Amino acid sequence: MTAAGTTLAVPQMVRRWTQRAPHAPAVRQGSHTRDYQAVAGLARAVADRLTAAGIRAEDRVAVLADRSADLPAVLLGIAAAGAVCVPMDATHPADRLRYVATDAQARLLLTDGTQQVPPTLAGLPVLRLDTLAPVSGEVDFDGHPQQLACLLYTSGSTGRPKGVGVTHGALANCLTATAEALTYVSGERLLAVTPLTFDIAMLELLMPLTTGGQVEIAGREQARSGPDLAQLLATTTPRYLHATPLTWQMLFTAGWTGDGGLVALIGGDRVPPALGGRLAERVERVHHLYGPTEATMYAVSDIVPPGPQPGVLPIGTAIPGTRAVVLDRALRPVPPGTVGELCLGGVCLARGYLGRPALTAERFVPDPDHPGERLYRxxxxxLVLPDGRLELRGRDDDQVKIRGHRIELGEIENVMSEHPDVAVAAAVAVPVGADQRLVGYVQLRPAASASALDTLRAYLRDKLPGHMRPTAIGALRTMPTTTTGKVDRAALARIRLP
Structure with a gap:
């Protein structure tokens, strides 16, 4: 592990570039462009209004905003006020939004004025971004590196999402180390396509501004449409684009032929070797990135060579500020070539799970080789390859990646089981080409109505965001089980549903 080389928080790094080049372009969406001075002015206005509203260090501020050129300033303003950003998505079910706001103990809701505040959030004081005018001044941060910067909610096995607390030190390390791995230089532009609730959005919206670069923000529909995204790439000619394997495949399906000046970042899900090699043939280079939210987005990276790739695509080696080791169940190193659990350490680690000390202690354990430090399991x-790179060989538990989102199948099963017609529920991820398909299976109660599956689908639309809803649901007479009485997921995966 090498140090990423920063003792500054993100607002301080952006402030440095604002002082150097105040009128350099910083953020653009369509015809709307903000230079560094304008971003700092709006961020300062956000910070001042939050402070005036009584927001103090580590108070949580929920953010419900559409994709716009204002987003980086919103994130910087919350950080400058010492508050914790809690991203939300207006397309998520109201019950989920209410749970996140309650669990995070949000003190205030920041909106952009275009989003209707759901009734479930009506009790929160609201700050509308469209009522703020930029003010003179610079964005800064006078807190501690271990102070929380953001609270990112991921899927939870108890049926409820869990908040991962990312510190300013960890966030700054991730952005600095990733920029170093990419050889990102001032003036270069990154096209941001990731929803705000996905951790990678923090990297997309902030990393360019910490290096003197520029963020080009794709609209929500542009990011979801292959033809629209291909057109946006052609008209904006960014230097960098991060996307999940599914999005890159979507571009190819839309007829995108590549760009020899583009640096492609691919991660957030398993990367099929054929897709990685094909992408590398059509761009300047491809960075394969790996990392969980608990290690602040990305912790391991590799360069994908062009052409056909045999077997499994390696994920590479640890980025600066991060340790990546493969250990046995007793947390002892395993020999190269032996499969074990991948554990991560270093300044990249999140503080832990909000309000879940037992789970935090289970997943964030003392590092036996570095007293006083931790490892994330x-x-x-x-396994470690002969050349020192890492290669993934599946998961220990029932977490899966669907469309770039890390999902715990237990959360989906618990929600399905709450439906009155369902006796037993299970969810599995079934490989489909370069992606995975989320499929649900239920054993209905004897008194279930003939329309039980239809009502279950409607129920899930109200309870789960789109990426967590099964694309198909099948009713089984009995749920297959293993000899230990557990649901036989392997048997379920062999059942084909239309």
């Missing part, structure tokens, strides 16, 4: 199986 990822649950991913991995």
């Amino acid at each position: 990822t649950g991913d199986r991995a």
Whole structure:
């Protein structure tokens, strides 16, 4: 592990570039462009209004905003006020939004004025971004590196999402180390396509501004449409684009032929070797990135060579500020070539899970080789190749990646089981080409109505965001089980549903 080389928080790094080049372009969406001075002015206005509203260090501020050129300033303003950003998505079910706001103990809701505040959030004081005018001054941060910067909610096995607390030190390390791995230089532009609730959005919206670069923000529909995204790439000619394997495949399906000046970042899900090699043939280079939210987005990276790739695509080696080791169940190193659990350490680690000390202690454990430090047990199986790179070999538990989102199948099963017609529920991820398909299976109660599956689908639409809803649901007479009485997921995966 090498140090990423920063003792500054993100607002301080952006302030440095604002002082150097105040009128350099910083953020653009369509015809709307903000230079560094304008971003700092709006961020300062956000910070001042939050402070005036009584927001103090580590108070949580929920953010419900559409994709716009204002987003980086919103994130910087919350950080400058010492508050914790809690991203939300207006397309998520109201019950989920209410749970996140309650669990995070949000003190205030920041909106952009275009989003209707759901009734479930009506009790929160609201700050509308469209009522703020930029003010003179610079964005800064006078807190501690171990102070929380953001609270990112991921899927939870108890049926409820869990908040991962990312510190300013960890966030700054991730952005600095990733920029170093990419050889990102001032003036270069990154096209941001990731929803705000996905951890990678923090990297997309902030990393360019910490290096003197520029963020080009894709609209929500542009990011979801292959033809629209291909057109946006052609008209904006960014230097960098991060996307999940599914999005890159979506571009190819839309007829995108590549760009020899583009640096492609691919991660957030398993990367099929054929897709990685094909992408590398059509761009300047491809960075394969791996990392969980608990290690602040990305912790391991590799360069994908062009052409056909045999077997499994390696994920590479640890980025600066991060340790990546493969250990046995007793947290002892395993020999190269032996499969063990991938564990991550270093300044990249999140503080832990909000309000869940037992789970935090289970997943964030003392590092036996570095007294006083911790390791995060990822649950991913991995091995070290002869050249020192890491290769993934599946997961320890029932977490899966669907469309770039890390999902715990237990959360989906618990919600399905709450339906009155369902006796037993199970969810599995079934490989479909370069992606995975989320499929649900239920054993209905004897008194279930003939329309039980239809009502279950409607129920899930109200309870789960789109990426967590099964694309198909099948009713089984009895749920297959293993000899230990557990649901036989392997047997379920062999059942084909239309």
